[in-house]
Amino acid sequence: GRSWSRHSTVCSQDSDYRTSQEDNNQIRSERLSFRGDPSRLRSGSSNKLLNKQNSRLYLRKSSIWEILKPVEPEKIDDKGLQRRCGHAWDEVVWDLKATKSILREYPKLALGPLIIAVVLVLLAVFGVLEAADIVDHSAEDDREVAELAVELSLSKEVQAVNDQRNNVDAVADELNRHLSEGLESAIMPLKMLELYVQLSPTYPFVEDNFPGMASMAMEVANLPGGSYSLGIAPFGVMSGFYPLANNEGAIGHDTLNHCQVIPAAKMNVTNGGFDCAPECNLDPATRCYPSRRAITYQMVRDRQLTLQGPIKSIQGPSAFIMRHPIFINTTSDPFGRGPYNETFGRGYTAHECTDACFNSTTGMRFWGHVNSLLSFSRWLELAGLERVSQRSNVAYRIRDSSDGIMLIESHPNASLEYISKEVLSYNARLVLDVA
16 A cells, blocks of 8 residues: 555656656566565465565565655656556555465464554544543533522522511511500500409499599500590490590490480581491481491400401591400409499490390399590501511501401502411401511
């Protein structure tokens, strides 16, 4: 192959690589006299190449380079070049035949180069596969890094959302606690008035001393008048308020009477009155006190404090009304006083209240109730709702869970994800939403 490549190059290049006819004949005679006929390599001729050392020497040095050595250009003509190329081709054919004969005689001579070639091929294949594996691993590593980056980014976003939600949840708990405490603070004076009535349940003692006792109870609870008031209702009929200002219209309201008509003289202090219930069968123009019988009777029956509201009150503004029942043992009391008559000196009893108002076995009779009125705005102020929401940068709303009425909303047009908390205070049905 090396001889033919060199021969092709020489025969195709310029005349600088041509040799003379005389040199060609001389060299060819020398080479042929050394090698002889290739067919004689396996004969008994004295010129045969029998041993491996001469065979290796022949394979290494037998080429047509010597016969194609460049000579001076001017010594070559066209016919000489043609003969020269023809002789070169004969030499190549002879070399191939000689090489074939040697490899048949000594096949192990090709084992070394073959092994080297196979090793090189295997190394090349291994290199290619290793490079491909490195590329695959690199791509897989890049994918894993990208996935980890995405997971880390998502984890941070989720953590931020969770932190924000936890913060909102903590603020909601704080606001809910303040709202519940605000209602509880309005209830505490009722407990004090209950104890006061139980000490001396007769009239007119209770009514005469009520203003002083109510004033002291409000002072202890830190509830100033104006937005908060206390009332007393023997057998459910409102007979006294403290402070009295703005509460005159509620005096005489029988909370157990479902169809109580407002006298014309009191129309101006009851904000025009309320529509009478249809079952009362009264003239449509007739104005009544707001019906509180259902909630009041529930209070008497269950003997538990009830919270109603926020509702529109007789006094005007939206407010919470808390009522606390008082029961007195008419046969004897813890202080050894009694017995008491069924009216406690009042002259009347509860309207349409029999079994719920009196227990003949125990002697316990419904004396009446004390109530407090806390304006809705004052309640929000006591809870610090606006202050806490601005400090924590949250939106809020309060709604009635029974009918879904929205009582107040800081951001009415915003689409927010709220956390809901139930305001726990007696029978209150309020829900606080914070976002």
